[in-house]
Amino acid sequence: MTDYGHPLLFGSFLTPLAADPEQVVGLAQRCERLGLDLVTVQDHPYQPRFLDTWTLLSYIAARTRSVRLAANVTNLPLRPPAVLARSVASLDLLSGGRVELGLGAGAFWEAIEAMGGRRLPGGQGVRALEEAIDVIRQVWDAGARGGVRVEGEFHRVVGAKRGPAPAHDVGIWLGAYKPRMLALTGRAADGWLPSLANMQSSDFATGNAIIDDAAREAGRSPRDIRRLLNVGVDQSAEQLAGLALDHGISAFILAGDDPGDLHRFAEEVAPAVRELVSAESSTKPQAPVARSGGFTVVPTPDDGFRRSATQVWDESARPTGPAPDPDRTYTPHELAGGQHLIDVHDHLRSELARVRDLVEQVVSGAVDAGEARSHIQTMTLRQNNWTVGTYCESYCRLVTMHHTLEDQTMFPRLRWGDPRLAPVVERLQEEHHAIHEVLERVDRALVAFVAGQDGDALRAAVDLLTDTLLSHLAYEERELVEPIARLGIG
Incomplete structure (x- = not known):
């Protein structure tokens, strides 16, 4: 190799x-x-x-x-x-x-x-x-x-x-x-x-x-x-x-x-x-290194703040996986595997914030087209409803692709590597399906907004997407970052 x-x-x-x-x-x-x-x-x-x-x-x-x-x-x-x-x-x-x-x-x-x-x-x-x-x-x-x-x-x-x-x-x-x-x-x-x-x-x-x-x-x-x-x-x-x-x-x-x-x-x-x-x-042998102060990769916490009154799932019913072994040591490669999930999620969180900001600018009319163009130049967008729809569609597709890759590749390896994770993996897959429905709701709201309806339904759909996605990402990191490192899943 x-x-x-x-x-x-x-x-x-x-x-x-x-x-x-x-x-x-x-x-x-x-x-x-x-x-x-x-x-x-x-x-x-x-x-x-x-x-x-x-x-x-x-x-x-x-x-x-x-x-x-x-x-x-x-x-x-x-x-x-x-x-x-x-x-x-x-x-x-x-x-x-x-x-x-x-x-x-x-x-x-x-x-x-x-x-x-x-x-x-x-x-x-x-x-x-x-x-x-x-x-x-x-x-x-x-x-x-x-x-x-x-x-x-x-x-x-x-x-x-x-x-x-x-x-x-x-x-x-x-x-x-x-x-x-x-x-x-x-x-x-x-x-x-x-x-x-x-x-x-x-x-x-x-x-x-x-x-x-x-x-x-x-x-x-x-x-x-x-x-x-x-x-x-x-x-x-x-x-x-x-x-x-x-x-x-x-x-x-x-x-x-x-x-x-x-x-x-x-x-x-x-x-x-x-x-x-x-x-x-992941099968390549690596020398372990001692960790200090416990597992060093820190999952992103859920701050508990919710924007929408709608609840897609019961968060209190989420299963938890096995507690980490306090004496376990991790190689740099293993730690990088756990951190990679957080890095991917950080990208999704950043993109979500950009979607929210863009939608709000267009719906509220807070800035005119010239000002908005200078504010969002790095996003290479133009200030019109169709572009908002295109950008949100692209983001929604990114989320769906990420979840599909997890369902088809990472989750089966986690189940195989530690059967105790099966309830967590099953719950995460259920949440992926639920998030897909929320993404469909955003898409329908975008279509209605471009057709001339007011922006309230679009704002509500984006609020619900924000709540569900941020909650899901935090839960997934809490339960999987350490197992990904422990099982050597890059």
Whole structure:
């Protein structure tokens, strides 16, 4: 088993066709609604049938709110690195830290030369790429003293002002296949991003070995470099899980523009890969560490406040699971598994607050359209009833997806791992069905509101959703955070 310590990510690899610009934008938005982590786009600036990739990524960033974005991979010979660095940092700031930088040394050299670029075959392209990475990192290091200074064979930047710094530590992912590029990945990059179609089965072990050795020689850890992979629609969940377990691949990016393929990848393949990898990883032995002061992961408490007079269930009838063993010790991996449930729930709670705020602004008319747009710019919404409906629908779908994954994957493993948890799991599944009905009520209220009815029913439906969901999440954390850690369920 090879594990470089990175969580699994799933994404898409889209074609920026200029003939129908809204199609690729709509696919990117669909990827976000499906819960994919990453949207990437080809970068071929010499291709007249394609939109410019970085212009397109900027537009997609404005039409999405959470999905991460990257070129796959940026054609460096046609993009000066100092200017590229500022473009990436600017978009990262504007998007709230959602941009990564895929980079390539260049290909299709005749087309690059036709666009005014310089042909850099073989080792020249690798050396130019290494110089460019140096330029980019210096530009991003806005707090360092002095200007950017790289006097290389192919790139010369002498005293340029630094900045702006990106909103987060942007990952530089290299599309690498040959030894010199693989070694550069280990020395200077944050990720290895090849395409499965260009790989032989032995290439993964060979590539990892070169990257790992180069990282160590540069004083880095091999874990500093994420392993990503562009894949096709024919790969099964079992194949992808095998690549994750055997070669440490932690990000799978589906190449294709078919909405059906994207749905299947997001809703069937990705959850199955996560489950297979989690099941195998949980059997990996780890040394225990002593805990101090009891179990260190703290579930979110239920404050008891309720907004609605309607009660969907009897909270006093909820069963409880077994008490934790006071002498039990937990590995960091186990603790992280328990914390992960809280992190997922925190995201749902945050989104719920945004839904409530948005609905209230629209229903009450507290702000006009211009003011509201500035307040909710980070949500990439527009101030009208239909957009409210779309956003709430997206959130409701997120909740349903989360519950479905729990019902189909986590709960059976909890039952199997500790039969004493069966009453709790059954109750949680019953509450999932009840929450689904509450979500349907919100949907009906949205339809009625858009049709012209007043907002009282919509407010009441959102109040009930808030009560039931917050109560459920707190109960689930109280009962399951410790068992998830104890049973090694990631």
